[in-house]
Amino acid sequence: MRIYLKTDARNILLPFEHQHLLTGTIHKWLGWNNEHGELSLYSYSWLEGGRKTGSGLRFDNGASFFFSSHHPELIRRLVTGIQANPVLFRGLEIAEIIAQEDPDLSHRDRFFTASPVFIKRRVDDRIGHILYDNPRANTYLKETVTTKLKKAGIDDESFDIRFDAEYPKARTKLITYKGIGNKASWCPVYIQGRPGTKVFIWNVGLGNSTGIGFGAIK
Secondary structure, three states: OEEEEEEOOOOEEEOOOOHHHHHHHHHHHHOOOOOOOOOOOEEEOOOEOOEEEOOEEEEOOOOEEEEEEOOHHHHHHHHHHHHHOOEOOOOOEEEEEEEEOOOOOOOOOEEOEOOOEEOEEEEOOEEEEOOOOOOOHHHHHHHHHHHHHHHOOOOOOOOEEEEOOOOOOOEEEEEEEOOEEEEEEEOOEEEEOOHHHHHHHHHHOOOEOHHHOOOOEO
16 A cells, blocks of 8 residues: 655755655654564655755655555554654645555556665675666565565565666666665666565565665656
8 A cells, every 4th residue: 555645845955865854754653663673564755846956955846755565554553643743854744645555567567766776785794785787686686575575475486576777767876874875776677476466566665775765666
């Protein structure tokens, strides 16, 4: 299930590095829960509607984003938190909540990202960040999603996933989160599998760190 959240603030300027503020707000709305620090079966997009300026991102007509989860109860908890305190940060406040039930993805296999996909793996004594054009990227991407499928009790032998590395606008970006640089990929993916498998991934996201705003898909 997915909810779209809209704000009605005007002329808001946010620093480029504000993702930790959005993450903190979502955790505030969720309250204490077992999702914190665990393998996240939810994802959320970055704020949309901004334009880049020299000093940050300016949202002339408000900002919007979505939150998805495999567990409807988590959606209900988030909505309850928003209704109790709709304030985000830096003048942003939720003005509208739009719910979307799980879509029929039977005839869809290509998905665009709503936040960059972050994949990390330990290489010897350091953590390596795997980008979409790495020869091992698809293998690692599938491993991470498979772990989430197993946690949810979903077994789909037809499941496969890969980056659309030939997409002409695919790119990488260094994202700083709480002072730590993370190299991530803006790149569509192809997902093969049963419709329920696709919906699950549509809700929980891709790669590592979906719980702090990476790997959401449209």
